[in-house]
Structures are given as C-alpha cells and as structure tokens.
C-alpha cells in the first residue's frame with residue numbers, strides 16, 4: 001500500500017479529487033514520528049469514508065479510521081502493538097469561520113487536516129493501557145515482570 005504525504009509532511013485532502021455527490025473513498029495517511037514527540041514511530045492510518053460532497057463547498061465525511069500503534073503497558077511497562085479502530089465524522093467547509101472542532105475550513109484546493117488527524121489518533125487511544133486484561137504487572141518487591149517470570153522475593 002502507498003501512503004501519501006507531501007514534502008512538508010502535512011496530511012492534505014485534495015478537494016478537487018473528490019467527486020461531487022455521494023461516494024465511498026479510502027485514504028492512507030501518515031503521521032511522522034519526528035513531527036510530534038508523542039509518537040514513538042510513524043503511524044500509518046487507513047481511513048474508510050462515506051462522503052457527501054455538496055458542490056465542492058461542503059464535504060461531509062462519515063466513516064472510520066484504523067491504525068496500529070506502539071503503546072506501553074501501564075502495569076508491566078512492556079511495549080506492545082495495538083490495533084485501534086475509531087468511528088469518525090467530520091466536515092470540510094469552504095471559508096468556514098467558527099470553532100466547531102469537527103469542521104475544517106479550506107480556502108484552496110487542498111485542505112490541511114494534519115492537526116485534526118493527529119488529535120483523532122491521540123483521543124482514540126485507551127485511557128488505561130494494558131498489554132492484556134490479565135496482565136500481572138511488575139512485582140514491587142523484586143521487580144520481575146510477573147507475566148514472564150516468577151516472583152523472586154521469597155527465594
């Protein structure tokens with residue numbers, strides 16, 4: 001699969017590339033790790049959207065994003081990969097002035113959605129991060145990862 005981003009590492013939607021009316025569209029976006037301290041590695045995002053393009057002035061997106069991200073378990077501190085799926089609704093609106101966070105203004109053929117996608121990824125992450133629901137964590141006494149080793153406290 002080919003993931004698209006331009007030289008400035010922005011995620012943009014070419015408004016002219018979207019057919020007027022209703023369509024189904026697939027997007028591939030990348031958030032570069034160098035760009036945001038928050039991410040340990042590049043995040044590759046697949047977006048699947050049902051789009052209603054109203055005369056190129058208001059374009060409504062309704063669908064979902066999917067991505068895999070490296071997280072650190074709150075209990076055992078191990079790094080692991082997690083696949084995340086999140087439903088998303090947003091609107092691109094020509095010359096929009098307002099503070100609705102789901103409406104992104106554009107005034108050119110390209111609409112910059114980098115910050116929106118970045119926030120979307122961050123807010124779709126679980127508040128409590130566990131490698132497994134039954135993660136046994138780290139022994140406070142001997143410090144071993146109890147998922148992998150037996151406690152050595154009473155040896």
Ligand SMILES: [Zn+2]
Nearest residue numbers: 073076131135
């Ligand atoms: Zn864990």
Ligand SMILES: [Zn+2]
Nearest residue numbers: 139142151153
């Ligand atoms: Zn122990």
